[in-house]
Amino acid sequence: MALAVLFPPDRPLRLASGERLGPVQVAYETYGRLNGAGDNAVFLCHALTGDSHPARHRADDTPGWWETMVGPGRPVDTDRYFVICANVLGGCAGTTGPWTAGADGHPHGWGFPDITVADMVTVHRELVSALGVRRLRAVVGGSLGGMQALEWLLRHPDDADGFAIIAGTGRQSADxxxxxxxxxxxxxxxxxxxxxxxxxxxxxxxxxxxxxxxxxxxxxxxxxxxxxxxxxxxxxxxxxxxxxxxxxxxxxxxxxxxxxxxxxxxxxxxxxxxxxxMDRFDAFAVPDRLRQAAVLPEVLLYSFAHDRLFGPEHSARIQTELAARGLAARHEQDRTTDIGHDAFLLEVPGFLDVADRFLQGLDTCPRALCDDLVSR
Incomplete structure (x- = not known):
């Protein structure tokens, strides 16, 4: 795990609430190497209780939370991509949250300000910039991570060639x-x-x-x-x-x-x-920037039929809302497993195959080339 200190006191993070927070410490891990063009990075957004460790770095390392997805030969291939994963703002696995010290030197505790999914994405983007990434190949996330990926897509569509929103939602249901x-x-x-x-x-x-x-x-x-x-x-x-x-x-x-x-x-x-x-997140209630995008990114929505938290109807709604904004997203649904929401973290061959093909498809048309083709 590495630590980055972002948003210094003279340039603090302005939260969606209007409060300011700085400096912000971010715990993150990287896998693979950033290429010379700075455009082969994949950013992974973790779920509610996840952290910055999605996979082992070596055989004797502690297993990560997404071993099925990340690693050599896996869909998020660490031999091909520069992979970044950061503990979210407000977390307790190294990133600034209630447990960290405030300006007075004491832990924020209950005084830690309210945060939003948009605030998490703001911190992610600052980290990406600090690491020298010029453009992301993809943003990938499941559950709360899917919320982050959707927020990133709607507000910053030019940041990546593709977005994969897995077992996610645009807003919480009453249930x-x-x-x-x-x-x-x-x-x-x-x-x-x-x-x-x-x-x-x-x-x-x-x-x-x-x-x-x-x-x-x-x-x-x-x-x-x-x-x-x-x-x-x-x-x-x-x-x-x-x-x-x-x-x-x-x-x-x-x-x-x-x-x-x-x-x-x-x-x-x-x-x-x-x-x-998560509860305050309402992705399509806030103006988006899709129509200002130079080129609309590729979007994969993936859901699981037996997911009783964010089932297929959540992804279907995202697809409909995106279509109304001129973005055709692909929605794939798995019916082979009855595990439920946690299926996205496990070895589900059909799901992993779709994720692999989605990312490889982004490789076949690098953004610079796609931009050129569109301009013709």
Missing amino acids: NLAWNAVARYAIRNSAALSPGPAAEADSGAGLGTARMIAHLTYLSEQSLHRKFGRAPRREGTRTHASTTVQGDFAVESYLEHQADKFLRRFDPRSYLHLLGA
């Missing part, structure tokens, strides 16, 4: 908002968020509950049934003797494990800020 409201309620009412001295004594109860709620939206009912059904809890997985406190079933111990693991790596304040950014 999505409701699940996030329950998660917020759980965190807000935990000891960690109580006012006064107890505020720093995080019991983890709220954030753990929020993680369990979210995890259920990432998996389909079919995949949960196939994996667990009504199988009993394994020996040694209880932390309390009473079945009233902890039920008898394996699916409960699985969710408890996901919650406990999450508490070791995530900050509840970051989680709330990122949830808020």
Whole structure:
């Protein structure tokens, strides 16, 4: 992981809220090499609880969150592309967020300003410029990462040859908002968020509950049934003797494990800020710049039939909205897996093949050549 310090105090980041923030520290990782023309870079946008480490750099490295997509011979081929991934603004994996120090030297904590998906993209673009990239080959993201890719497309369409928006949405549905409201309620009412001295004594109860709620939206009912059904809890997985406190079933111990693991790596304040950014995102309610683009980029929308978080109807709406603005986007849908939303992170051959062909298609017509062809 590398760190970049952007937006110095004399040129702070102006957030969508109007507040200013600076300097901004950004944790990022790169793979491959930037070519002489500075135009072979692919920017990866991570999901809600992701970070800047999508894949291993070497065999003994820690596995990343998108091993199926990134690496030599993978769709985002690190032998071919200069790949960049950065922890989002407001995150807790190295980038400025509630956990980092403010101007007074103390952590921002609850004083950290509200952020938007647009603010995240502003920071990404500044990092891309600082790394010497002249033009991106593609911006690729899933879930919250797909929101970032869509925001980037609508407001800065000339930045890249192509945009891949995977299992994404242009705005949250009422169902999505409701699940996030329950998660917020759980965190807000935990000891960690109580006012006064107890505020720093995080019991983890709220954030753990929020993680369990979210995890259920990432998996389909079919995949949960196939994996667990009504199988009993394994020996040694209880932390309390009473079945009233902890039920008898394996699916409960699985969710408890996901919650406990999450508490070791995530900050509840970051989680709330990122949830808020997702809930406020309404991509097509804000003027876009597509009609000002020199050449419209290629756009891939990819959805999964059994995704109960951002299913095919979300991608279909994005496609319709883009078409109304003169941009024909391709929408591919996978029906081969019933895993659910998390399918975009896993080995789904049809999906990976489509992503590979999309990126290779961008390679066959470099932007400079395409610009020349259009001008003729």
